[in-house]
Amino acid sequence: MIETVENRPQPKAAPLVVHVVRQFLPNRGGLEDVVANLARQTLKRGYRVRVVTLDSLFTTPDDKLPALETIDGIEVVRIPWTGSSRYPLAPQVFRHIGDADLIHVHAIDFFFDALAWSRLLHRKPMIVTTHGGFFHTKKFLAIKKVWFRTLTRLSAMAYRRVVCCSASDLNQFIQIVPDGIAIENGADIGKFADAASRRPERRIVTLGRFSVNKRLDHLLDAMTALAKRDAGWHLDILGAESDLDAADVRREIAVRSLEKSVSLMISPDNQTIRDVIAKASLFASASEYEGFGLVALEAMSAGLQPVLNSNEAYRVLAGRHEAIALADFTKPDAAADAIEDAYRKVATEGSALRESLMQAAHAYSWDAVAERYIDLYRSIEITI
Structure with missing residues (x-):
């Protein structure tokens, strides 16, 4: 051996x-x-x-x-x-x-x-x-x-x-x-490195345990606003059960009639996550509290454009890396606007934006x- x-x-x-x-x-x-x-x-x-x-x-x-x-x-x-x-x-x-x-x-x-x-x-x-x-x-x-x-x-x-x-x-x-x-x-910048879609996609990934402070409800409210504007929007929720279990999250999806616009995966392995990221262009987090923002850096290493709730940790990251977009996810329409702006940025700046995001993540x-x-x-x- x-x-x-x-x-x-x-x-x-x-x-x-x-x-x-x-x-x-x-x-x-x-x-x-x-x-x-x-x-x-x-x-x-x-x-x-x-x-x-x-x-x-x-x-x-x-x-x-x-x-x-x-x-x-x-x-x-x-x-x-x-x-x-x-x-x-x-x-x-x-x-x-x-x-x-x-x-x-x-x-x-x-x-x-x-x-x-x-x-x-x-x-x-x-x-x-x-x-x-x-x-x-x-x-x-x-x-x-x-x-x-x-x-x-x-x-x-x-x-x-x-x-x-x-x-x-x-x-x-x-x-x-x-x-x-x-x-x-x-940040483990290798596991999802360069995995994001090579062409612009109206597809969003969110990663992390299903904790109350992650405010998946706010993210789903933003998805409701996006789906009304364009049925092509899709959100992939990937994570592990915590304060909320899978039934709780599915209930939040159903009450908003988002079954066709939102997919849920429980505790996927890294290869499965890479496969999902390969279909997406954006990462979103509505979290009201983060100790550091590790998952956002992992998303950046994949080439995903982040749209993050304006909590303290995310504001610090955005202050260092101008490619990060901040939004107020307590306001669904404003968050949807920020996500659409981010998509247009991906469509306009293409590979240059992708490279900038991956280079920023490499520093960690x-x-x-x-x-x-x-x-x-x-x-x-x-x-x-």
Whole structure:
């Protein structure tokens, strides 16, 4: 067998980085993709890597996944949990960090707090990446703000570094962690590279888990306006169940009589997504909150023209890349206007626009992002 990163045994003498994250592969989403890509890049650079995660997906909590598995060379350990998907309780995490040289926690949840509060017991150096914190929706906002300024502030003191994955996260966390740093997420610019249709198509793709904050209802309202103007418009919704399941999304489609104009695919693999993208020219997201906007960059790498709701993360991206179109998806007709303008831009600028989008996405490749994390790991290892 030809030796590759995927099947090569991890070197026993190398430093061990333990990533702790509530959901991981086979679940699909921005958080899972970030951890998987960073783990792969860390392996390539000679480290040992373990991911400790929960033993079931939030969408199917009764279907237990293997307790131990190796995925792309990454050691994956899955542990039992109870409680809610927002704050899952999983104390067995402590069984799998004893040999760690560095613990890298992802997101602000039970793992973040528990590992911080037990710092004097396990005595392991830790960093955390924020991944949007817990402000994805405005629900319980007053309670969240109090929790953030008290318990989150106290927990953050146990970490060598708090890493913010976007400018919006840094603006938020700098209030409680003055020495927080920003390392923006990387994008897997290879999996959908150059996949978009070579000719203009009135076809839109949206990607991502079916969370309430993604506001698929607003996107469907915009599709209703588009379909009234031209029956040739089509939307492909591709993603994994989350706060909303497939039945919820189908109900939203049906109530608007959009069955002929909207297709829904649940948890498609990357090749299937590429096949769908190959028929499309546009990407749209009506999300009211994003930690970074990873999926928009993946769409750009495919050559899709993005039309994005004007949330903070998307405004930052659009400020850097003028090809990105922003819209107010709370106003269906205005969003439809922006989508039609984007289509006309694709039809007019053609291959030059496509190349510009793909080049912009290339700046976020994981090679560059991983180097910043490796530099951070090395700076912390000096004091181990």
